[in-house]
Amino acid sequence: MKAFLNLRAWVLLCLLLSFWTIASCGPRVIPEDLERKIDKGIQFEEVKKDPEAYKGRRILVGGEIIEVRNLKDKTEIEVLQKPLGRDRAPLSVDESRGRFLLIHPSFLDPSVFGSGRRLTAVALVEGRRTERIAEAEMVYPVLQSEHIHLWPPGSGDQTGPSIGIGFGFGFSR
Numbered sequence: 001m002k003a004f005l006n007l008r009a010w011v012l013l014c015l016l017l018s019f020w021t022i023a024s025c026g027p028r029v030i031p032e033d034l035e036r037k038i039d040k041g042i043q044f045e046e047v048k049k050d051p052e053a054y055k056g057r058r059i060l061v062g063g064e065i066i067e068v069r070n071l072k073d074k075t076e077i078e079v080l081q082k083p084l085g086r087d088r089a090p091l092s093v094d095e096s097r098g099r100f101l102l103i104h105p106s107f108l109d110p111s112v113f114g115s116g117r118r119l120t121a122v123a124l125v126e127g128r129r130t131e132r133i134a135e136a137e138m139v140y141p142v143l144q145s146e147h148i149h150l151w152p153p154g155s156g157d158q159t160g161p162s163i164g165i166g167f168g169f170g171f172s173r
Contacts, residue, residue, distance in 0.1 A: 051128040051141040062090035062120040068110040
């Protein structure tokens with residue numbers, strides 16, 4: 001009986017270690033050293049209201065690329081902010097808290113970073129810029145990119161748990 005309990009304990013331990021190993025093998029969107037430096041207490045809405053108050057703070061943002069402008073020594077990416085899912089991917093929802101400008105210190109090919117692509121970034125708040133959209137004036141937070149994760153088309157869209165039934169039929173939100 002004692003040998004059977006020891007065998008069960010070993011099997012349970014092996015299963016738990018296997019699940020832990022598999023769970024930790026997922027893709028890392030943010031490098032670990034930057035992850036620790038993100039100011040997790042800051043929400044995009046707060047930065048949007050008063051970018052100057054958050055100057056120099058490191059935040060995590062994401063959204064959908066509107067336009068990429070390559071300048072002499074940098075690239076400006078205009079992004080429509082989107083809420084991030086559990087996997088840190090911008091959700092494909094009709095919800096946004098506004099736009100922001102992400103400044104990258106080198107050339108980014110607009111064919112790769114095209115309109116409609118989704119990204120997640122770690123960035124430092126630099127300040128604000130006022131831009132015109134048609135007849136409206138908008139204040140954009142200006143963020144200096146430290147890390148950009150460009151999501152492959154169609155990936156990272158999950159907004160909640162997925163439930164599967166039978167032979168591949170399922171529902172997801």
